[in-house]
Amino acid sequence: MLARLRRRSELDRVIAPEIKDDAFYESIIRVASMPGLSHILEIGASSGTGSTEAFVAGIGMQPEAPTLHCLEVSEPRYRALVERYRDIPFVRCYHASSVALSDFPSVDEVASAWRAGDPPLRTQLRWLRQDIDYITEHDVPQSAIDSIKEEFAIDSFDVVLIDGSEFTGTAELAQVYGARFLLLDDIRTFKNRANYERLSDDPGYRLMASDPHLRHGFAVFCRASEPI
Numbered sequence: 586m587l588a589r590l591r592r593r594s595e596l597d598r599v600i601a602p603e604i605k606d607d608a609f610y611e612s613i614i615r616v617a618s619m620p621g622l623s624h625i626l627e628i629g630a631s632s633g634t635g636s637t638e639a640f641v642a643g644i645g646m647q648p649e650a651p652t653l654h655c656l657e658v659s660e661p662r663y664r665a666l667v668e669r670y671r672d673i674p675f676v677r678c679y680h681a682s683s684v685a686l687s688d689f690p691s692v693d694e695v696a697s698a699w700r701a702g703d704p705p706l707r708t709q710l711r712w713l714r715q716d717i718d719y720i721t722e723h724d725v726p727q728s729a730i731d732s733i734k735e736e737f738a739i740d741s742f743d744v745v746l747i748d749g750s751e752f753t754g755t756a757e758l759a760q761v762y763g764a765r766f767l768l769l770d771d772i773r774t775f776k777n778r779a780n781y782e783r784l785s786d787d788p789g790y791r792l793m794a795s796d797p798h799l800r801h802g803f804a805v806f807c808r809a810s811e812p813i
């Protein structure tokens with residue numbers, strides 16, 4: 586049988602870590618080392634040398650390790666991730682999309698959210714097409730957040746990092762709202778701009794750490810009831 590023809594995609598490459606040895610990396614270690622965590626969700630693990638490494642370092646300070654669920658859509662990055670953490674039992678890696686293709690925004694939604702200072706709209710729409718094509722052409726399993734919640738009977742994750750596709754942050758937050766800690770990368774781009782505004786306006790959440798000028802900005806929120 587002929588293999589299905591696949592376009593070359595930027596998602597076919599392993600890339601350098603993004604959250605690495607900076608204030609966000611330190612915040613991730615701090616949150617992951619808090620007592621009483623059971624399930625941590627990392628959306629956008631890449632090959633595991635950035636935010637995953639910080640989570641693993643923080644969890645390593647705990648007497649009882651929570652489970653770290655790592656989602657990664659790119660096949661080569663997922664393979665490198667699995668290889669790196671194969672001997673760490675609390676790390677579970679998923680080659681899957683956090684949400685379903687139907688949760689991606691339309692071209693019109695991306696266009697109307699575009700602001701001066703963002704990457705050119707033409708570039709953003711190329712990335713949108715690329716993310717959708719990759720999931721379709723590689724038959725990547727979808728709706729991983731829902732599947733993990735169901736498999737582990739999770740009502741609310743303890744910690745969630747939203748750092749996956751540029752276009753799915755809003756859909757992801759809707760599925761994890763209520764988590765004790767919500768960590769957002771890229772709060773000045775489409776990925777997490779609206780999420781940052783939503784959480785900032787919610788008296789049920791408190792901003793623990795943020796720097797809008799570190800790369801595209803990050804923020805760490807905790808539920809207002811957290812005793813920290």
Ligand SMILES: C[S@@+](CC[C@H](N)C(=O)[O-])C[C@H]1O[C@@H](n2cnc3c(N)ncnc32)[C@H](O)[C@@H]1O
Binds near residue numbers: 602630656662716750
């Ligand atoms: C900005 S990078 C993550 C960087 C990583 N957190 C670090 O610290 O190096 C975003 C990652 O999300 C992955 N991704 C894209 N769409 C996704 C989706 N729908 N579900 C899960 N991961 C996705 C990409 O393949 C990419 O590796």
